[in-house]
Amino acid sequence: MLESLRPALVITRREVRDQLRDWRIIFPIVILTLVFPFLANFAAAQMLNFVTKYGADIIGERLVPFLMMIVGFFPISVSLVMALETFVGERERGSIEPLLNTPLKDWQLYLGKLLAATVPPLVASYLGMGVYTGGLLLQGIPLPEINILLQVLVLTSAQAVMMVSGAVVVSSQTTSVRAANLLSSFIVIPTAFLIQGESVMMFWGTNDTLWYAVIGVVVLAVLLVRVGLANFRREELLGRDIDVLNVKWGWRVFKAQFTGGARTPWAWYAKSVGPTLRKMRKAILLAAVIGLVGVVVGYFQIERFNLPITETSLKEMDSRISQLVQMWPLFSFGPVLYIFWHNVRTLLLGMVLGLVSFSILGMIPLFGTTGVIGYLMALLSTNGLPVWNYAMFILPHGVLEIPALVLASAAVLQSGAILATPSPGKSIGQTWLESLADWCKVMVGLVVPALLVAAMIEAWFTPRIAALFF
Amino acid sequence: MIYTENLTKKFNEFVAVNNVNLDVPAGQVLVLLGPNGAGKTTTVRMLDSILVPTEGRAVVAGYDVVKDAEAVRSRVGVLTEHHGLYGRMNGDEYLEFFGELYGLPRPVYLERIDQLLKQVGMDFARSQRLGEYSKGMRQKLSLVRSMLHDPPVLLLDEPTSAMDPESARMVRDAIKDLRSGDRTILLCTHNLQEAEELADQVAIIWHGQIIANGPLQEMKAGLLGPVEYEARVVHHLDGWEGRLSKGVFLTGRGEDWLRFKIEEPRETTPRLLRKLLRDRLDVISFREVPHTLEQAYLKAVSQVQKEQESDQERKEDQELEVDHA
Structure with a gap:
């Protein structure tokens, strides 16, 4: 099993190394990881002071995990761009064909690229949430319950996988990054609705309610990975030459x-x-x-x-x-x-x-x-x-x-x-x-x-x- | 080494490759010659198990391209038309990456990289970023990549297209260096000069169909007939109406030249020369005019076009008859 994973990890390593050499990817991730959490900390402290004055402590309690979810979400939003770039971008530049000529299996190539588009933004996301949590501790703001922290972590990870595998499905239907960017609204808009729904659950629901959302997002992510795998085929990747409506x-x-x-x-x-x-x-x-x-x-x-x-x-x-x-x-x-x-x-x-x-x-x-x-x-x-x-x-x-x-x-x-x-x-x-x-x-x-x-x-x-x- | 039987590929209703039959033994270079869009790249992609044939079958390096796709891919080296290199990597990193993907042990691929880079004269650029490479250098590096796992079959798709003459020469020389006794090379091109220079066998592909196929000289003879001979004389040929002996046919003449088709050159040529001298023509040269691949290619294409036109006319006539009936 480990031996069959090796080629996938070779792909991931190359892609991650390539990303780390591109300042256009590194710069936003660093900003979102290191600067934004401080802003979120500041906002959390100010809001808590404000709502406590009016006895609305509950809003403050809910705001802290909500801001953590947002801090975690921003870096993973980059994963969508990375996924489009790594799948359809490679195809557009013609660099995917030499990869397809190797003895790699379709799933190995897919997994390698999926990891490459998911792992760096997720690491940045966890770092961002870590910085935010550290800030809370320094400011003496009580941390959310472990149950809620776990929900936010699982939600963030599943959302990253969901967006990347959605991007693969989109990529398999286009031949250019431009067309893929246009189609990516089919991922961005539902994700935006999802985040809004999750926010509502966080403020008005119980802790258990959010677990339903976690399960839903995980199931959707698994299904999207499955669809991505089903459609990530050499034939499909190279057979499509032009985007026409026939x-x-x-x-x-x-x-x-x-x-x-x-x-x-x-x-x-x-x-x-x-x-x-x-x-x-x-x-x-x-x-x-x-x-x-x-x-x-x-x-x-x-x-x-x-x-x-x-x-x-x-x-x-x-x-x-x-x-x-x-x-x-x-x-x-x-x-x-x-x-x-x-x-x-x-x-x-x-x-x-x-x-x-x-x-x-x-x-x-x-x-x-x-x-x-x-x-x-x-x-x-x-x-x-x-x-x-x-x-x-x-x-x-x-x-x-x-x-x-x-x-x-x-x-x-x-x-x-x-x-x-x-x-x-x-x-x-x-x-x-x-x-x-x-x-x-x-x-x-x-x-x-x-x-x-x-x-x-x-x-x-x-x-x-x-x-x-x- | 490469064998195809009625290999066909359809994209929806479009037939990209239609009933292609090829048989290339070990150690031979087959040039697949055809215009852009003729089906060369689709054929290569089927031979490399990237595209699944709609009909027919292909066996490459002893393996079926559908049933043993991975075995085929690990025994084939492919140079694609678009090199598709990663601009932020350097030469060494790029080749090591592919060495790992082909599952070669590190010492083995490091040695191969060294050897191949020296062979194609690219040793000096190994630590240079690929984004800084010239077109010729990129294509040569891609050639090294395709050779990294020492494949018995090489598929080269338009290796010199859109290249300046110097880079194209560099790549052609590199391909010549890679020829060996047991390696089979399939080279796709629309460059006739390149085909003539590198081919043992030529297959002309047109609208997805092979319209001529065989060893280079045999194919030329088959399409254009026996070679012609040309005699050049000092003076104008005004008024010369010499009667030619049996087996010699005059195929063209100019102010100071004559062109002949000769059935049995060993017997007839000396007789013809004696006759020309008897007619007091001062012959300054007599030489064989070789057929070019271009002539053969154009002949093959015009034959097919004529056949298609007559088929079309026949079809229209039949339709008219049906209408009348």
């Missing part, structure tokens, strides 16, 4: 994957939709498990949010169902389209969220829906009400709607898994288009028709069936 080719790839060569709708279901579903077996299973976990998590939320059901509200149930039956007359398409569009829109949002988070956030619609079901079940049973009677509000249309939701979520999961897996002989663009085509196939062939029928049942029959039970 709409014709894109459409052909999408169409071929979507139709699967079928000419009739029946053949399409047999030749294209069927094999895609078989391919998605594991994703469907995982989505179903996520749905079940959602039910369980929702069920146990009753301990935190126990809403009492009053007798008056139960009495009103009958009249509400009657109102609904009147509002949604049989075979009227208005409410059907309203329900249908609402569901489709939610799944579209899930797809968009999934796209930017390797499917993780794409699970929100499924998890949220099943979570609400679990919570309602718990609410009914804790209030001594018959669960099965109330299930009639969901079951008639849910029989179609929930499997459709599971399928759509599985398609999003599958897209994320494909993006994070090496696809030999295929570019990232082709992989992305094919997984989008698969998602569209599942949506058009199964989910959308099921949601339409479910919306008809929900609007026309569910209130009437529910009325029979009350």
Whole structure:
């Protein structure tokens, strides 16, 4: 193992040595490491004095670790520039080809460069945080708890890895540093939002809440490293010569994957939709498990949010169902389209969220829906009400709607898994288009028709069936 | 040492290399000759296991370029068109870095660096920053890098492109020095003079296809036919209408020169000379006019173009017939 790491470390050593000879890299790192922490110390001391005067000690307590996070973040922001330079910059200057000609494995080259872009800014970041902590001690300001210090350290490290591996993905799609810099806003903007979110958690949340952010960032960093590895291939690095948008080719790839060569709708279901579903077996299973976990998590939320059901509200149930039956007359398409569009829109949002988070956030619609079901079940049973009677509000249309939701979520999961897996002989663009085509196939062939029928049942029959039970 | 069978590379729908067949034995220099964009670099990248062929196969130094990619890369030295050196490193640091990447023991690569730098006359610049190197020096250093692990196969992609004549000569001489009995060299170039100077075999690549391939002299003879002979005379040839003997054909004439194609030179040339003298032509020189690679190259390209044009016409005719039908 150590022997196979050696070539990666040779790459890292050369790159770090090269960076240390470039004053344009050294100068900002030194400033951010040695000067900025003193400014942060000064700001912390002033703020603490100010807020203590007004009895807002808690703000001071939260401000100290917050400033530490900022002191640590500034040097690692340089890692993004370094990563773009070390990956796409080498490619632009033509110096990557001699490296690709060596017996190095793709992962060794990737790891060597990943370490070279991550380690120096991280060392600078730790030094900066060290200087800041030293300053706090000298000024007699109490240090944050060890738990918080650990959170800040892990967050900073994971963010550096996340930004660098994001930069590798960006680099694999461009041929010039200029183009990579333009695309890097896809890393900078989400990271800025992330920092804002973390800051909010630091000030208003509990210590435990920030651990969720730590876990989220670590998972995202691991996934990005995986995607970077999947796309850091010699073929991909040298095969792309110019950045052009080939709409014709894109459409052909999408169409071929979507139709699967079928000419009739029946053949399409047999030749294209069927094999895609078989391919998605594991994703469907995982989505179903996520749905079940959602039910369980929702069920146990009753301990935190126990809403009492009053007798008056139960009495009103009958009249509400009657109102609904009147509002949604049989075979009227208005409410059907309203329900249908609402569901489709939610799944579209899930797809968009999934796209930017390797499917993780794409699970929100499924998890949220099943979570609400679990919570309602718990609410009914804790209030001594018959669960099965109330299930009639969901079951008639849910029989179609929930499997459709599971399928759509599985398609999003599958897209994320494909993006994070090496696809030999295929570019990232082709992989992305094919997984989008698969998602569209599942949506058009199964989910959308099921949601339409479910919306008809929900609007026309569910209130009437529910009325029979009350 | 280098063997390819229907080697093909497609980028989406663009066919960069189409059914390339090569067979270069050990100790030979094959020059892959073709214009920019003909598919030379893509071929080299496939032979070095950087790009995966879309179809066909290639075996380099006894290893399959797809199945044994790492074994191929450790037995091949590549000189890329763009040297891509690191400007802040010096010559020694740069070569030591690659010595480590090739997994050579330190004493071995230090010795090789010494030996190769002396061989290409670059010993004086080893502690100089690469950013300060001239183009010729950079290319020579890249050549040393490609030779560091003593590979049995060398792939040289446009080693002298965009170089001044002096630097190009330096690099060409260095390549000549690297020829040895068991080392196979594939050299890509669009420089005909360079190809003629260095080649044992030539393959002409055009729009991704090999349109002519073989030992240099055989290929010239195959494309251009037998060599021609030229006679120069003292006086003008006005009015000379000499009848030529069997097996001799007049292929051109000027004010004071005649050019012939001769079928059996050993038998026919003496007869021709006697005839010229009998016709009272004062011959001052009689020499063989060698075919140049340029002529062969242009002939090969024009043949392919003609074939393509006639194919196109045939296709259009067929389409017209279908329309009429």
